[in-house]
Amino acid sequence: MMKRHFTLAFNFLAIFFISQNIAFSQDIMDLPPVNADGESVWVDIIAGDTTDTGERNNPNRIYRLERGGIYVLTSTLIANYPISIIAGGDDSERPPMIVRGKFADGVNIIPMMQLTGDGNRHVFRDIMFNGVDLNREYDAEWIRGMEFLADDMSVTFERCVFNAFTGGAIRIEGRDASLYVRDCKWRNGVWPTHMFVGQQVTLPELPVDTLIMTNNTYFNNNSFWIFQEKDLIEFAVIEHNTIFTSLIDMMRLRYSSNARIRSNLFYGTHAYGDSEEFQDITAYEPDGSPYSIISIYEVPSNILEAAGLTPFDRTIVLTHNAYFTPQPIVDYWNGNAEVTGVTWMNDRTQNLFNSSPLFFANNNVEKDPGFVDVAMDEWITGKVADFCITYRATLTPGMPLSGDAGDNRNYDEHQGVDILAGIQWPLPEDLAYSDAELLVGGHDGLPVGDLNWFPDKRAQYVEPTTIISGLSEALPNETAGYNLKQNYPNPFNENTVIAFTIPEKGLTTLTVYNMLGETVEVLVNDELQKGTYKYDFAAENMITGTYFYKLQSGDFVAVRKMNVSE
Structure with missing residues (x-):
């Protein structure tokens, strides 16, 4: 049975790394990108930081990497103990970049990390994880970042960047995990021959205890930002995130027990649209419902019973979100007789909100935010529409996942980046916007979406501080x-x-x-x-x-x- 967090208060800032004072209370080991001989041995140092019997030399050890450094993986980092990796130095510099190297046989390293050990707590702060390999290739294989393979894990990411992952930047395969993510960015998870490639956070088939994601940006990716569909997420907060373009559904949260989905901005998502052949693919909507941005199902009784819950323990609060489909994608939908546009909420989901006393959907608006960087907006949305048109035109009859768009639409390449270390810092995308209504449209009176695009407003944001039951106390x-x-x-x-x-x-x-x-x-x-x-x-x-x-x-x-x- 899942752990029950009902009426349990906790300080969210403490969950995020005991953020400000950890450097003073923990044992810190500084790791350079290479040793005196120019060799990348940092993975070996972490893996070897154990006693003769395999325990950590110091269970509270923090590994600190140099800003601006490129940390090449010479093997997958495998550990069955807690791992905490942070950045040192001035935060105006680019975070340390962890990059896939090659195994001794020349094969690219996938995944970057495999962390095991029930109950372990893992923390990553101010790290750039780059799915691009040493040859600047990233769209020719299923690239996976970090795998967490144990029960009751607590995993925290703060101010991290996940660049060009095609097979999942974060994957948790263990029961009752807790995942806390804030102020992070997922970008350029693109692939020309498969729309489902580009997944970022996957929690595929086991119950999740807690999922809290605040003030993050999902930028120019193919596929899921969050993927969890076959078991229960007991408590979720998805708040003040900006999701900028996706080909298919970017947030698959079918079975949530208690969820707050508030003040998020969905722009140009589900661009490929809905069509008859995709309604036959159970990976989309198993009941054949039309595709929609928000899609929620009734939780099967056996899943509720396993968690010790009843239907009345389930609360979904969906408020103060904004969504908009830019004109290039609308033109693609209108120009193809086989395609229908995607709605905010399909009938099945709407009926759940209409019939359940603890499902609330208020103040969700369809509105163009008016991004300040018009050239960025037009280039990416135009490329997304072109991708959909070309991909659909190259399909093999009867095989709806067989197209080839021929263009990876990577924004860094569009910016002229052709070397591994050439990712601009600060990142080149700018998702600040100008719409006056949305600038005060959040549930808290702050801008809708990721507040990091409005730094003065981000400083005003109050992190979630309490996990409470889905009954009357939640409202x-x-x-x-x-x-x-x-x-x-x-x-x-x-x-x-x-x-x-x-x-x-x-x-x-x-x-x-x-x-x-x-x-x-x-x-x-x-x-x-x-x-x-x-x-x-x-x-x-x-x-x-x-x-x-x-x-x-x-x-x-x-x-x-x-x-x-x-």
Whole structure:
């Protein structure tokens, strides 16, 4: 059974490396890119930093790499103990770059790292992981970065860059992992002959305890940013991220128990569009539903039972996100009779939000952000559209994944980079935008998307600080004059009173649900004037147990629980 984090508070900054004071409290080993003989031995030093019996010499050892340095892998870094790698020096310099070298037999090194050991905690801060090999090749093989192959792992990435990975920058294959990622960038995960290549974060088939991703950018990739589809993510926060172009779905989170997906910017995603042949591919939508940016499924009962959950333990909060499809991609959709454009939410997903009292979708808008770097925007979206047109034109009949676009559309190559160390720093892309509404459109009044493109706003952002249950505590009960009060008396066995206040006229509903999410009674469904209201609720024919009541008025939604006693 998965660990339960309900009502467990923790400091998110502490999860991220105990960020500011770790250099003073841990044992730090400085590693140069090469030794005095010019040899790259840093992997051997880390792998050999053990006792004669295989334990770490110092379990709290931190490995510090030099900014501007190129750290070539001479073998896959394999370890069954905690690994922490950080950058030293001035953060205005390019982070240390870890690059794939070759094994002794000349074969390119894949993956970069394989880390095992149940319960280990791994931390990476200010590191650039480069999928480009020493020959500047990256689109001829399935390149995988780091594999985490154990249960109950905690993995943290902070201010890292993942460049040109085609087979998954981060892959976790262990039960009940926790992944924390902030201020990172995934870029140039492109491949001319397969749309599914370019996956970045994969948690494929096992339950995930915690997934928190804030203030990250996904830039010019083919495929999934986050991929998890066959088991449960018990708690997820996907907040203030910018997703700039993808060919297919970039966020596959079908089975989340408690998720907050807020203040993200989705631009030019799912560019390849929907078509009949892709509805026959179960990798897309197993039930044949149309393709959509947000796609959520009911969690199978056996998965819920294994986690000790019921359908009413599931909360999805989807608010203050923005999405937009740029004109070159729209023109491609409109110019191909076999293709249909992708919507924000398909009917199955919409029905879940309509029917579940703890699914909330508010203040999500379709709006062009107006990127400041117009040339970047036009080049990449034009290349994405060209990719889709050429790929579709070269398909073998009956084989919807057999095309060849003939162009890898790597943005660094477009910028003239032709040497390994030539990735510009700061990175050449700029995803700041100008739309006034989106600049204050986040759930917190900050810009929608990755706040690192607005440094002064990033400094104002408050990291998530609490993991809480998906019941009434997860949602506000009082906002800007709205107030849903606790029923009184509670518990009760005959009658109770539910009171609420609304500050303005609006369509208002007050509904009571049982633990299965089934409607017990609709107490209010009417347009009400502003004011305070009280409603009597009778427990006739109700069995002893916990129930929930939900108030919705305008964009305000609140839920509380109440108990019927004997």
